[in-house]
Amino acid sequence: MFEHQFKVQVTGNEILVESVEIVDSNEITLKKGEQKNLNVKVLPENATNQKVTWSSGNPQVATVSDQGRLTAIDRGETTITVTSANGKIATCKVIVSDFEISDLGAKINLEEAKKGYMTLVMSKDVDKLNIQMLADDPFIWIDLNNDGEKQKTEEFNSQMITLKKKYEHTAKIITIYGKVTKLDVEKNRKIRSIDIRKNSSISWLLCSENDLTSLIMDKNNNFNLKDVEIRMNSLSEQQMSHILSELPNKNGQKGKILLYDLQPKAKERNKTNLEQKLITQAKDKNWNLDYINKDGYRQSL
Known part of the structure; x- marks a missing residue:
């Protein structure tokens, strides 16, 4: 059985954040104009300040709202970063394409x-x-x-x-x-x-x-x-x-x-x-x- 172990830092009555994680994927591909909600996990789960800040390395390619709403703007690649109040970070790569990422209407035989x-x-x-x-x-x-x-x-x-x-x-x-x-x-x-x-x-x-x-x-x-x-x-x-x-x-x-x-x-x-x-x-x-x-x-x- 695998268990997560955390060294919990306590300052007074405050439990500090040890790590943050974007749980969706390390790499996300979207077509231009598409949106996606990103989810973050803050550890330990009982950390006092759960607030995080989102940012995009290149807002001309993709933007991200304060709530983690990702919007593909134009073709290219960028990095989305989420940061906890005490400076812990996690990132994911975002790739934006000009065309529909699909199977072009094909009826795929899954087997x-x-x-x-x-x-x-x-x-x-x-x-x-x-x-x-x-x-x-x-x-x-x-x-x-x-x-x-x-x-x-x-x-x-x-x-x-x-x-x-x-x-x-x-x-x-x-x-x-x-x-x-x-x-x-x-x-x-x-x-x-x-x-x-x-x-x-x-x-x-x-x-x-x-x-x-x-x-x-x-x-x-x-x-x-x-x-x-x-x-x-x-x-x-x-x-x-x-x-x-x-x-x-x-x-x-x-x-x-x-x-x-x-x-x-x-x-x-x-x-x-x-x-x-x-x-x-x-x-x-x-x-x-x-x-x-x-x-x-x-x-x-």
């Missing part, structure tokens, strides 16, 4: 999702999609009608991993279940959004030449990611910034990402005016940031 999954949003309900995948296990399937149930036609043939296979989908939202290590959906020109946060196995993500307006990633869960290609899409400055900030740290082997294509024939729609701070941070995480120059050659930023 199948335990191995990991990815969600794609298409521009049409009924259409064909070319996919090439590599996987760590043979139990991959693609929910092509967004009903959360596996049909025979939705099973992935592991003998065809070197070829692109054409699938017909009957829903705008497609979910790929299982430990997929490589996803190649280049040149479909019809994918609007990809969410890979729930697939910790993915190493290669090739999604150039589509109509992507969002690619949702999580550096803490997508730690195996090492090769990404996103050129010739429709990614905003905010989305490009999100992608750079969510690249995982690569120790030893470098990661590489192909961001955009400056050839006139490419008609690139991705925003190319990236913040130097984010470029530097990505390079510090051991990533090569590349683009195709006007002459058609791959070049590093």
Whole structure:
């Protein structure tokens, strides 16, 4: 049996606070405009003065009220601090994103999702999609009608991993279940959004030449990611910034990402005016940031 032990300081009849704790989480992710109530535990519970003060390291990213009401203001990261009357502190990290953190309306099969999954949003309900995948296990399937149930036609043939296979989908939202290590959906020109946060196995993500307006990633869960290609899409400055900030740290082997294509024939729609701070941070995480120059050659930023 584990027991908390406290050395209670008593000054006269006053019992002093020994520690404070934000009980919600050490890290909180919100979308812009979202709010959340933060809860604090003061120990010992019979401390005389239970009053605490809340503060935000960057109120332009997130604010916090005297009662611990957290409000996401704009994209970025900040630290929320709670301080007791006698100076004991606790902190939590807050990350604010520009987009809805969700499963994009997918009907998720919770049992199948335990191995990991990815969600794609298409521009049409009924259409064909070319996919090439590599996987760590043979139990991959693609929910092509967004009903959360596996049909025979939705099973992935592991003998065809070197070829692109054409699938017909009957829903705008497609979910790929299982430990997929490589996803190649280049040149479909019809994918609007990809969410890979729930697939910790993915190493290669090739999604150039589509109509992507969002690619949702999580550096803490997508730690195996090492090769990404996103050129010739429709990614905003905010989305490009999100992608750079969510690249995982690569120790030893470098990661590489192909961001955009400056050839006139490419008609690139991705925003190319990236913040130097984010470029530097990505390079510090051991990533090569590349683009195709006007002459058609791959070049590093």
